Amino acid sequence: MNILPKLWTKNFISITIANFLTFTSFYYLLVTLPIYALQGLNGNESEVGLIVTIFLIAGIITRPFAGKWIERIGKYPVFLTAFLIVCGSSFFYFITQSITTLLIIRFFHGIGFGMATTATGAIVADLIPESRKGEGMGYYGLTLNLGMVLGPFLGLTIMHHGGTNLLFFINALLALIALIVGFFVQIPKKTVTQEVKELESNKGIKSLFEGSAIPISLISAFFALAYSGIISFVSVYAKEIGLVEAASYFFVVYAIVLFISRPFTGKWFDLYGANKIIYPAILLFAVGTYLLSVSTSLPLFLLSAALIGLGNGTIFPSLQTIAIQIAPADKRALATATFLSIFDFGFGIGSFLFGLATVKVGYSSLYFYSTFLVLAGIGVYYILHGKFHCTVKQRKVQ
Template sequence: MSDQQPRLWTRNFISISVSNFFLFMTFYFLLVTLPVYVLSDMDGKPAEAGLVTTVFLLSAIIIRPFAGKWMEKAGGAKILLFSLILFTGASALYLFTDTLAGLMVVRFIHGIGFGMATTATGGIVASIVPDARRGEGMGYFVLSSNLAMVLGPFLGLTAMQEWGMKTMLIMGLASSFIGLCAGLFVSVPREPGSSASSRVKGSFSFRELFEGKAIPIALTGAFFAIVYSSILSFVSIYADEAGLNSVSSYFFVVYAAVLLVSRPYTGKWFDLYSPNAIVYPAITLFAVGMLLLGSAHSALIFLAAAALIGLGWGTLFPSYQTIAIMAAPPKRRAMATATFLSIYDIGIGLGSFLIGMLAAKVSIGTIYFYSSIYVLAGIGVYYLLQGRKLQRGKQPEGVESM
């Protein structure tokens, strides 16, 4: 193997990462502001406020397997462009929607665009990142959505509070449009041996909507996503209960800062050694982070938990997505991405529902504390579903021996 590594930071990689960043910026703008908008401006009920997120995620989950199949037939570039146009168009429709029923329709359409676009970006990245740097490349790509997770809620809520909902919606439209513009600069290399004719041949089968080799690691990701959803949905409420409201807004800032510092190392270690060498320590760090979070009575412990969760879960998610992609044949990488994200999103949705029910009976701190045991049990789940397949000498397709 040559000492000189293949290039990672190409025009294609930068463009798709920028597009993904602004895609998720729009997502997080609306995730934190629309429920408030429904309650305050539309006189909606709490259940209806929750539906604006549920409808969006439901349509995204439904469309992803089809998007993966369409990418195999039409190519990634066409699906990416179509999905970004649809996503941007739906972003504009919010400005003309003043009824709850109309908002739900727009959310459903927007979710379709989001589901297709995230499937396309993930599949395209899988095809343009060099095999020898796949863990590193996927880590940096996922970091683009992690950064949006920090900036999006902060900017969205600030805009809504300072300038009103209409200004926030215009910001969301502008963010979508920038993502579309960045997507125009992406060109997708054709897989060896593929052609337009070969992509359209063959009869349709429901099984073709999923990549079977990606299901084990996708189920593992969904297992951990149940806990991660509790952080997304309830960490701010927990901070208020624990008297840590003054530092609650810094949780995801610390989370992202740790990701930025650790990403150059964790991605390279994934490529140099093996997925297992990264996954097992990351699960342990995630568990310790949840333990600290559940017992946090000071700002220092609260932010230390954020750092450990960022290092643990922030390393696990791109590692799992990379494993899903490497397990599939090159021509099925888009479908592997769709399968992984669909099952992962089911875990997020299920987790939000279950944690919400538990929070009505016990404190959120107690849920976080015992979640550390649940996460540790995930070591066994990962080993049984995926880890034992990745023992020495049994690395998934795409990982080179060093």
């Protein structure tokens, strides 16, 4: 009888906890800082969008360099440095007295976030046994989804009932725990093959991106434009329509639907291919965005969250799966980095543009117009990927 190698080691548990805390903090601040900037710092909507954009741009710029630093000095030094930057940045939120100060802190926090997500992804790939790679990466990826639930719910609850100081204290505590947990991670030494050495010796801009993943990554960035406006401003919008308490539950409903649907949508992706999953998901995303734009009651508001969760929550992992499938076997890690960087770029730009646009038309109108942006994604997907069909065997990658 074959005995499977152990997955839940001390190192694997530590790295997944660190990743969970990183994304919990990310979403925690993502939905609360817009409110803080508008009410506490007297900022405007365009400045709120820039708070999200500058964080993600810093992370995007840092990721390729983090990969090079990992090659030169190793994964653990980059990993530990990243969490030191994240932890240090988190304590500086206490001294913010202007939008400018907040933007500077967000930039350095974004650098740490970009380094941390790059390093943890590289480390966890070494920790998971080859025979359990899919299972292990599935559990690791689940920490992002858990952070997406807990972060907004915790952040909005604390902000409404505890105030700004407690908000920043909890965020600093999350970062400190992640740093402490990081000290317990031990990385196994691996033999570097000649093939890997040749890949690592590549220079130039082409060595930072996987070309085959760029078209599908551009599709993800397109949908990120619409999604960024939802996740960055839905808490402010909820207050505007008199549903302040419901804002935190928006993300809970979103995540519950995502968790329930993920096993089914993954199997359908395997059985029927990407096109038959993604086109309906786009329509659900569009309907959810439209319902959000006309929400005047709690049931309608939460229904929009469910449909957006089912739609966008299916689109993102499906596109990421395609990016990995179409890449050469030895460049799947690079394809993943390419996909996430381009997605983050679309998200960051979307947050900034959405913030500018809300000054002119308001949240409700902009969510209404975003419905047509999402629908236009059908054409974008068809042109860049859908019309070519998937010829490779489909498999679920979470």
